[in-house]
Amino acid sequence: MVENGTYQYKRIAVKIGSNVLTRRDGTLDVTRMSALVDQVAELYKAGVEVVLVSSGAVASGRSELKPLKKLDSVDQRQLFSAVGQAKLINRYYELFREHGITVGQVLTTKESFSTRRHYLNQRNCMRVMLENGVIPIVNENDTISVTELMFTDNDELSGMIASMMDMQALIILSNIDGIYNGSPSQPGTSVIRTVERGKDLSDYIQTEKSGFGRGGMLTKSTIARKVADEGITVIIANGKKENILLDLLCHPDTTVCTRFLPASAEVSSVKKWIAHSEGFAKGELHLNRQAVEAVRGSKATSILPVGVTRVAGDFEKDDIVRIMDEQGQQIGVGRVSADSAEAVLLVGRHGQKPLVHYDYLYLE
Numbered sequence: 001m002v003e004n005g006t007y008q009y010k011r012i013a014v015k016i017g018s019n020v021l022t023r024r025d026g027t028l029d030v031t032r033m034s035a036l037v038d039q040v041a042e043l044y045k046a047g048v049e050v051v052l053v054s055s056g057a058v059a060s061g062r063s064e065l066k067p068l069k070k071l072d073s074v075d076q077r078q079l080f081s082a083v084g085q086a087k088l089i090n091r092y093y094e095l096f097r098e099h100g101i102t103v104g105q106v107l108t109t110k111e112s113f114s115t116r117r118h119y120l121n122q123r124n125c126m127r128v129m130l131e132n133g134v135i136p137i138v139n140e141n142d143t144i145s146v147t148e149l150m151f152t153d154n155d156e157l158s159g160m161i162a163s164m165m166d167m168q169a170l171i172i173l174s175n176i177d178g179i180y181n182g183s184p185s186q187p188g189t190s191v192i193r194t195v196e197r198g199k200d201l202s203d204y205i206q207t208e209k210s211g212f213g214r215g216g217m218l219t220k221s222t223i224a225r226k227v228a229d230e231g232i233t234v235i236i237a238n239g240k241k242e243n244i245l246l247d248l249l250c251h252p253d254t255t256v257c258t259r260f261l262p263a264s265a266e267v268s269s270v271k272k273w274i275a276h277s278e279g280f281a282k283g284e285l286h287l288n289r290q291a292v293e294a295v296r297g298s299k300a301t302s303i304l305p306v307g308v309t310r311v312a313g314d315f316e317k318d319d320i321v322r323i324m325d326e327q328g329q330q331i332g333v334g335r336v337s338a339d340s341a342e343a344v345l346l347v348g349r350h351g352q353k354p355l356v357h358y359d360y361l362y363l364e
């Protein structure tokens, strides 16, 4: 919304899905790209900090090449993205240059979020770019990503970036107006306009994906929920629609999209990192009922050894561990202050220092 001549948000991450950037025949839709670049440029000139997370490397490489022999899926991804990413970033570079704006490429992997040091290093890179007026254009480095360690898709990556960069909003642009309350192709279904905290949408979402995408709507909704819980507004909208970005910001009430309402409480930077680190967890701490009630209560409570019934896995001090309830359900993640051998000896003991301090505990 334009308030006193400025936009409602000062810092946003925009994720552009493969399908927004590719035509039906798989070629790069430069007209669409150019329209989105024009809108981002307008925001930039109005003083909004924008980080772009753009898919499209594999799709744009695929249309460029005719492999000589049949390739397996890893070879395809590596070959197509190596060529396609170069093509993609070159296009962005030229399109933004017409507006006098410099962009820079950030290629990352999930492992680059795994330790706090790597995480802060990445954040520093993007901060210095923004401070110098350079728009970061982020994508997964598909050429070197190991299949098992990849982001589910760029929706997950964009959530991590929005969280890491302390954005006020994350706008996920796909080829559909938002999340429908049923199969989008069925008559009578419509876009869910607002998603309150704690609302589960999984029943509405089909596993179908669009032609060139990777994750589908389920990852979008899971990530959106998580990021909104960190206090960031998440909007899912149709990137193929004319003027969509500016409409979302200037006419939020009349622009069709799904908006996840953010939590009002601030989440610290380290907790945000921990929230997205589940994939790197090395072990588990199982809590008894009283401990679960205590950490879930309104007071800031750390996990003390006395409330831990079992330790699983092999971990070092400062590793990420899953926090489990009595039924073995995960209730959160945290950074542990002892290695697994020490933790085992501490199980059930009174009067000991926390195994996970409140500042390093993220509850789901």
Ligand SMILES: Nc1ncnc2c1ncn2[C@@H]1O[C@H](COP(=O)(O)OP(=O)(O)O)[C@@H](O)[C@H]1O
Binding pocket: 016, 017, 018, 019, 020, 173, 174, 175, 176, 178, 179, 180, 181, 182, 183, 184, 204, 205, 206, 207, 208, 209, 210, 211, 212, 213, 214, 215, 216, 217
């Ligand atoms: N309830 C739903 N509402 C909207 N889209 C849905 C729903 N269930 C499944 N989908 C599918 O999710 C697709 C978008 O996800 P995806 O293919 O990953 O796109 P992107 O390339 O933008 O990341 C839609 O095109 C649609 O086919």
Ligand SMILES: N[C@@H](CCC(=O)OP(=O)(O)O)C(=O)O
Binding pocket: 016, 017, 018, 019, 054, 055, 056, 057, 058, 059, 081, 139, 140, 142, 152, 153, 154, 155, 212, 213, 214, 215, 216
């Ligand atoms: N890194 C990949 C992105 C794959 C992906 O996640 O696509 P999408 O589901 O459209 O966000 C690429 O650039 O092709």
